[in-house]
Amino acid sequence: MKIFQTQLQGLLNQIDNNEAELEDAARLVAQSIISDGDVWIYAEDEMIGVVAQAMHGSDSLPNLSLGEQGALFDSMDTLLVFSPHKLSKDALNVVLSAKEEGANIVGVSSESTPHEGEAWTDHCTLHFSTGIKNGLVPTESGNRIGMPHLIVALHYYYGLYFSVMEMLEENEFDFDAVD
Structure with missing residues (x-):
């Protein structure tokens, strides 16, 4: 557990290196709202x-909807994409649909192992890597376990959330008007 916590803390500290880009992503979200x-x-x-x-x-x-294939995106929208794989065909289809309509796309993914295919992350307005390439903890058999995709993704979400809420408050957004 100590190895996991140490490695995880290193990944979370890397989020601080993306502060300016995370603020840019928050600006896109706030503008859509x-x-x-x-x-x-x-x-x-x-x-x-x-x-x-x-x-x-x-x-x-506020104003958050589930983005799936077939969603009706437009140029005023922002799509947030979270996937442990940057080569996901399903994520690629959703991202291409949003991009075709002019929506901004903010993505968070891990560093996928090499596969064939087009990376959905190449179509993002902004993309953030979790820094996860394999498990954080080595086992006695030589394998690696402990891939905290969700923990790191939630940290990115919270960084985005706090910045968006601050921007909305500065612009005196009426939270009561949101259904």
């Missing part, structure tokens, strides 16, 4: 936990 655009969220695999927090948790973003 203020301009009556929509903020969409798409996640897959274990990162679906970010959707639960963002849509149903006590710290949820």
Whole structure:
């Protein structure tokens, strides 16, 4: 557990290195909310936990909808994408659909192992890496376990959330007007 905590802390500290880009991402989200655009969220695999927090948790973003294939994106929107794999075909389809309509795309993914295919992350307005390439803890058999995709993704979400809420308050956004 100590190895895991030490390695995890290193990953979380890297988020501080992305402070300016995270603020840029928050600005995109805030602009969508203020301009009556929509903020969409798409996640897959274990990162679906970010959707639960963002849509149903006590710290949820206003004007947030589940972004799936077939969602009606437009140029005022921002799509948030969380996937442990940057080569996911499902994420790529959602991202390409949003991009085609002119939406901004903010993505968070791990460093996928080499595979064939197009990376959805190449189509993001802004992309953040979790820094996870493999497990954080070595086992006696030489394997590595402990891949905290969700923990790191939630830290990115909270960095985004706090910045967005601060921007909305500065712009005197009427939170009571949100359904």
